[in-house]
Amino acid sequence: MEVKTLEDKDLKKDEKLYIKGIRLVNSVKIDYKTQKHVSFIVKGDNELHNVMYFDEKSQDKKWQCDCKWYTLQNKLCSHIIAANLAMKN
Ligand SMILES: [Zn+2]
Numbered sequence: 001m002e003v004k005t006l007e008d009k010d011l012k013k014d015e016k017l018y019i020k021g022i023r024l025v026n027s028v029k030i031d032y033k034t035q036k037h038v039s040f041i042v043k044g045d046n047e048l049h050n051v052m053y054f055d056e057k058s059q060d061k062k063w064q065c066d067c068k069w070y071t072l073q074n075k076l077c078s079h080i081i082a083a084n085l086a087m088k089n
Pocket residue numbers: 049065066067068069070077078079080
């Protein structure tokens with residue numbers, strides 16, 4: 001499976017979040033990988049977050065996070081940005 005990372009323009013849409021994402025890149029760890037999923041653990045300021053990549057979902061649903069920001073607003077969060085940046089490196 002090839003992980004399709006989000007485009008730079010989407011990652012950079014909100015500059016503050018993007019900067020936060022850059023700061024978290026080194027805190028991204030791959031938890032496990034299956035044929036269709038990748039699970040990432042991202043250590044935030046105070047807590048751990050679980051970012052999931054779903055190969056079978058449509059482009060806008062491939063990347064999901066368990067944090068409040070993502071869950072309530074359904075927008076990219078700094079954890080998803082960090083996981084994407086980690087995969088691009
Ligand atoms: Zn998040």
